[in-house]
Amino acid sequence: MENQPINQDQPTKPNNYLALAIISTILCCLPAGIVSIVYSTKVNSEYFQGNYEAAERASKNAKTWGLVAIGIAVLGWIVYVAFFGLAFLGALGSGY
Amino acid sequence: MSPSSDWRSWELWEVAIKPKYFLITLAGIIILAMGSLYVFFDPSETAIFPKCPFFWLTGLYCPGCGSQRAIFHILQGDIIGGIQYNILLALLGLILLYQLIYYVLNNRLKRQIRNWLYMPMVTNTILIVVILFWILRNVPVYPFSLLAP
Incomplete structure (x- = not known):
């Protein structure tokens, strides 16, 4: 079961973006990271069932959800730090 | 510098300005800038994060x-x-x-x-x-x- 011979006719495995999905789960407090992990697992299971197109689609979804989650988190972080961080540092600087 | 190394550095430049690598470099710089704040400030003691x-x-x-x-x-x-x-x-x-x-x-x-x-x-x-x-x-x-x- 686990050690099936590799069939030469199989298309190449699509990237499952697992590391990206976990990074987006850890860095973003949004369920988007979890969605990315779900698609990441789907890439593997669809591929092993022979649904190569579905695996390819899941791969794209895993990448998109992961990148969008990280993008939103980074953007939110920058806006937050720009507002509150600079105010805080300004207060420090003026001897508060 | 030999011509071949000139050519190689030119190729490296070509790679560096491709949108994909440009974005990766940009992301790297942003992450380094963000990370550097965590070297100096403890998130449980400061309100900047x-x-x-x-x-x-x-x-x-x-x-x-x-x-x-x-x-x-x-x-x-x-x-x-x-x-x-x-x-x-x-x-x-x-x-x-x-x-x-x-x-x-x-x-x-x-x-x-x-x-x-x-x-x-x-x-x-x-x-x-x-x-x-x-x-x-x-x-x-x-x-x-x-x-x-």
Whole structure:
């Protein structure tokens, strides 16, 4: 079961973006990271069932959800730090 | 400088200005700039970093809670202390290490090793572990309270 011979006719495995999905789960407090992990697992299971197109689609979804989650988190972080961080540092600087 | 090295550096430049690599470089610079703040400021003592919006809305920890404090402690050199804030960072570290070793073995040393991360059982387990981690770290009873940030 686990050690099936590799069939030469199989298309190449699509990237499952697992590391990206976990990074987006850890860095973003949004369920988007979890969605990315779900698609990441789907890439593997669809591929092993022979649904190569579905695996390819899941791969794209895993990448998109992961990148969008990280993008939103980074953007939110920058806006937050720009507002509150600079105010805080300004207060420090003026001897508060 | 020989002509061939001139040509190589030109090719490197060509690669560097491709949109994909430009974006990767830009992302790297942003991450370094963001990370440098965590070298100097403790997220549990300063108010400059955002709090988790999921925790703020629901009062529950999300799978990412504690990662800012964890990053701060890890950057201070206290890796074990940092990971205690969010054990998923250890999982991420292991996966990145595995990817690195796998890349070196298969692409550089031309071995033909199966990538475990592409086995459905492994990714399914990771998904279940992450969801269990999310639930259990919200249980305020002893062995599970260790998972809380």
